[in-house]
Amino acid sequence: MRFLIPFLFLTTFSAVCQSLTQTVRGRITDAETQAPLVGANVLLLDGNPEQPKGTVTDTEGYYRLEGVPVGRHAFRFTYLGYEEDVRQNVIVGSAKEVILNSSLREAITTMAEVEVKAAGVGEVQNEMATVSARAFTVDETERYAGSRGDPARMASNFAGVQGADDSRNDIVIRGNSPQGVLWQLEGVPIPNPNHFNIPGTAGGPVTILNNKVLANSDFFTGAFPAQYGNAIAGVFDLKFRNGNNEQHEFSGQLGVLGTELSAEGPLTKNHRSSYLATYRYSTLSLFQALGIDIGTTSVPRYQDLNFRVNFPLKKGGNLALFGLGGLSHVDILISDQKKPVRDLYGQNDRDQYFSSHMGTVGLTYSRPYGTRTFLKATVLTATEGVSAFHELVYRHVDANDNYQVDSLVPLLDYNFRQHKLSGGLLTYHKFGARSTLSVGANLDWYFFHFQDSLRNIVEGTPRYYQFRTRWDAQRSAVLAQPYVQWKYRFSDAWTLNAGVHAQYFSLSGSVSPFEPRLGVQWNLADGQALSLGLGRHSQMQSPYLYFYGQETVDGVPQLHNLKMDFTRSNHAVLSYNRALSRTMRLKAETYYQYLFDIPVTVRPSSFSLVNTGVGFSRFFPDTLQNTGIGRNYGVELTLEKAFSQGYFFLLTGSLFESTYRGSDGIWRDTDFNGNYAANALVTKEFSFKNNSTLQLGTKWTTAGGRRYGPVDLPASEREREVVYVDSLRNSWQIRPYFRVDLRISYRLNRPKVAHEFSLDLVNILDRQNVLNLTYAPNEFDPNASPIREEYQLGFLPLFYYRIDF
Template sequence: MRQFYQIFLLPVLLLFPYLINGQTFTQTVKGRITDKESKTALPGAAIALMQKDSLLKGTSTDADGYFRLDNIPLGKHTIEVSYVGYQKLSLPGIIVNSGKEVVLSIELEEAVVNMNEVVVRANNKEGTINEMASVSTRTFSVEETERYAGSRQDPARMASNFAGVQGTNDSRNDIVIRGNSPAGLLYRLEDVDIPNPNHFAIAGTTGGPVSILNNKVIGTSDFMTGAFPAEYGNALAGVFDLKMRNGNNSTHEFTGQFGILGVELSAEGPISKTAKSSYLATYRYSTLRIFQALGIEIGTTAVPNYQDASFKLNFPVGKKSNFSVFGIGGTSQIDIIVSKFAEPPRDIYGDTDRDQYFGSTMGVVGASFSRSMSSSTFTKLTLSTSVSKSNAHHDLVDRDTTLKVIGLTPILGYTFLQGKSTLAWYINHKFSVRNTVKAGFFIDRYQFNFIDSVSIKEPSDTFINRFDYRGSTFLLQPYVQTRHRLTEDLTLNAGLHSQFLTLNNSFSLEPRVGLKWKFSPTQALSAGYGIHSQMQPTYIYFYHLPVANGFVMHNKNLGFTRSHHLVLSYDHTFSPHVRLKAETYYQSLWDVPISIKPSSFSLLNQGSTFERFFPDTLTNAGTGKNYGIELTLEKFFSNHYFFMVTGSLFDSKYTGSDKVKRNTDFNGNFAMNLLAGTEYAIKNKTFTFGGKITWAGGRRYSPVDTISTVKSTDIVYIDSQRNSQQFDDYFRADIKLGFKLNSRKLTHEIAVDLVNVLNVKNVLSLTYTYNRYNPSLSRLREEYQLGFLPLFYYKVDF
């Protein structure tokens, strides 16, 4: 701990000469205004930059929709945009620093009632990027990933603060939505579906300990928790629809960051100022190995090693078209070597009787072409390819009675390699100010190379293959959706999504509908319904059990898991900065894979651990049910502070092949979050303080079958009593402190995140560990989540 504070104080000392600098600096705010549906430029739109409700400066867009405001004082400002025939838009909390220009991409929505000046005003926090999302959608910005205490600049951990989302696993960023498995989440980036974007990823999961997504390239995006529109498919729980921002097309800018989680570099700027083309790129390398090399204690002998990068190149083609190339990717590795120690250590990451080598890789590269075909029609075509890989190798460590290593025996090895090529296209046509149609498709070609071998003792020491498959399949997803604005205050969204998996001819047809009624200037009621389906994690299809005449992939013909979503929502805006939202929902799942043999097993419980799962013969005969109510009270940042209070009461049940209704693994029954923060600026210096409290129901677990556990030397639960027990409630308090200093053309920022500041011992799971060198030690014990964890970073923009 002492070494942590020494490292944290180093950048503070380096910045000390600037602290007495009292100069006043300014910056440029610029961007482009377009129609939300056709993406065409809006020339002559009025832009007003406000500070404390007073007009500071104004301008209008040029013939191509661009605007520029120079010499803007540093701090937080509000930008108001208006255009004849369109709803007026207010963007509060725009942060202006000296190190980088502010570049905005703003879309306006046409008003149903055509008047000289439309008085209806929309706040960017009230709407969504996807205009056809009626319910359960939250738009978030990069600033929120940095402002929320405990989020670690991770979009997934930031989302865990929203109502209906559980974030009660300190070691992973799995997104558990309304009692669903995190495997039911869809990650979409730049309009294409992507693999698990996390380091140390395991097949069949969507989370991990460290995100590959870098918040420095992510633009304003949508997060959906249910009844999502027809363009989203192959998901049961929610959607993370992420957008990458474009780089600055007129000025080269750079960012350097150093912290506990990594060393980062990012750059952006113009490729051609005349053509307004730009680049944006980031790279991050884990600093944990650096700290270990310096002799700094990091709490484990196994050092996680990871690096990742992302980029976007943007090329306007004339006034109506655009071409872009984008990509993200990362690699990670951890080696747990117990054979190098005189005696087996107790290591949080693995077993004490084997050397373990694990690595993972994920990458996506794509190109897109978009064109405004007319003032009412917009189309976009995207091609991408992605890869996800995880591999491991285990050697059993054999020791003599003096604990000296006398041999290493290979006992496990696997490589899961999955590629995917995607063709995505859509066209958006506005027939009138009231009616818009969007239609398109996704064509995904999956390629598999799965190999897995394990050593077995019976009948003799030998290796068997659990996976050995090479092949490919297609997933086809056409869709159409419409938006009909019956009045200025009443909007109907409806659509149809379809899925077809060529591997086993699974097919689904999924209607979706949503209605939003703004029955007063400050209140709205919304409703959404849809059928949603999802293919199984791909490795499920190809696992095989040995039979008399070879191997049979006994789960290859599993169909989609399906669900009904029904959501009702009430929204009350008390002021431009204070909002109350309440939602109630019901989700019914069917065709859930469960085992043919009577048991408590259901695939609804999988997808949230570092452990792999080897399914017995499964059938689509299981069911599930999730229902609950959620409440959010939020004050957006204004007058130096913000707060958000979220609460969820829910129930999550499932039925396995033994016909018994049980709690799912994710049924905590309640979750509450309280976030708050304040920020004060003194000339060119800004001080921030934030806090977060999370209180949620404890994790479910099953009683242990003691006799079977001792016999197998691995924990065995009583199947008939699955999830009948519950650990104590989860509680965690986080604090975030930050300091920002603006100097000429530089912005310095230092922040420290104090995670679990009260050092509460939250139970993660039960484990069984037999120490043959000290048999008197308790074999069954509770494993706890992370204790007090201080994290810091120093960032400079220039």
């Protein structure tokens, strides 16, 4: 490898300048019915004006544009009676063809009155979205400094969105718990798509999703359309792209986060079928070899697979098989330590053996019926699980000030598994250019297998240990979610989106029969728009919480939370959007969210489920009731310039309040109420005559610290973990968070092959940001306080080399 890098750079700077070209092709369809548009025009906008390069679509809506120079380009798609679509900043490389599809929206005015315009920066794919929605591309997940190719970490740069922990990709949306986020793939909910995930969370340290298989997808932060349910914070609506159906293409990547291989190509060229697959394996042992701090001295191991196989059918139909899955494993062994060692993922009194898995496979069928109706049906099977075994480590400090292990005592053993069968149906019917009706439903059939036992210390004379079963559940349940949506465009200026969502969960008997959703958009002059979004949303609780048994009878846990109801919330969002130029926009949103029916303890306390859903620990619920409430409100500002003229920037800021009331009747700040957050991202790209490009990018982030309170030291020593004074919960605040990231990427295009070198320098200033307080007695100094600050990740360099051919 060390001989390869100098050779490639020598090739770069000694290469004879040559003009490399590539083929750009794709399909143009109606945005709502997906019917092909025959004879649509495609034009390369930044080509030679004297000899414009363009083409038209065939009888199935496909087009092909050859001889496009390597670099960044803009394309225009037009069709008689439809609004045009302009795609800026399309990267054309030498190694792989560019598949660029477009969906055009039918104009509602006569051709003499149509004002054609480009799609807005970050405009979402979902036609029913009105506010708090943002499209994201594969290019963005790679271009944003510190994002690591991860959609969740990329989304933390948007206004109103924060990361909760540098070591994980949990995201806090407008002060909500990260567990309020829905992950959806091809229109159907999927399990948490992250390695080393913990029950009750929606994130993890490393994503299973591979951005190389993603198509343009949508992200919602509030008041989302009726199509989405079982979420109160936000939605990731993900889509997989199709592989190249005309030629085989491959990629290989070697980096700190793992070794990757990807391949795509045709199955049978005559039928346009294709395959696309990526595989990654990592041990993270390279971090140890380089002396890089990742928060643990253990060696996490993981592997994942993403794939899609696509089969176009007759009459515009399409059948696709898709899936993703991951395996992860780590052993955190403090019994091997000789000196105290920092570990963000473990506890300082035990050895931990942990593994997790997640997998989903689905089949989706879609077809337009004529020019007015479109149907999409998806079936999916999914599984997820975690298992852990803990041993208490008893040790002492020897004469040489080293740890010596006295004994290992089994402490707990748990195995949580969850399977489900899912089905999703979506239909669109367009009555005309003005009116579209969408009707659909999602059905999830769950199978729960939760088993857990803990070795308790029973006080007495003599004191002894006794195992207690806390979970022993093998149940099934159904979650049903029908919905209907209607879109009506009164004119080019006024658009109405209205819908109703319903939800039923058979395990608890919870019903939310009527969840209205409303969106109104008013397009003003000079590229301005005002939008209003309203909606009621609900979410079931994390499944494992229903089955916890605080007390046991004859060894059988007594389930006291089985009838927990949904958590519900009302959203109101007012949005102002202004296009400052073809590539720049200003967006401001203000919102209010009222949460109710939140589970809190029956006995008066400060506890509320709004503060859970982050980290590596499960929650062991007391008896809960749905009487808690909360409120989130704030204002957000975004100034964004799409990539053009060699650079882009994204500036976001938010001011917010996030408070709740527990069963003690006192209003408090939530754990996530930092009050403010701001991000600044800038990337500059330099192009050279030898078909290479250099990207320099940076990200600056600052945010208010999370909330905490005074520590109850006697209780903490008794429980061997931090216990806060309940009445003073969240009365204090951690110091403000600040981080600077830097990204350097160099790409060399050669005939039929491309090389890329990338270096992400995360927290380049090595800032010590406080994560939380931890209980960590110092065996070397028994008089020292057992409570200390735990810091987030320090300076973290991440690099990779990729070859496309």
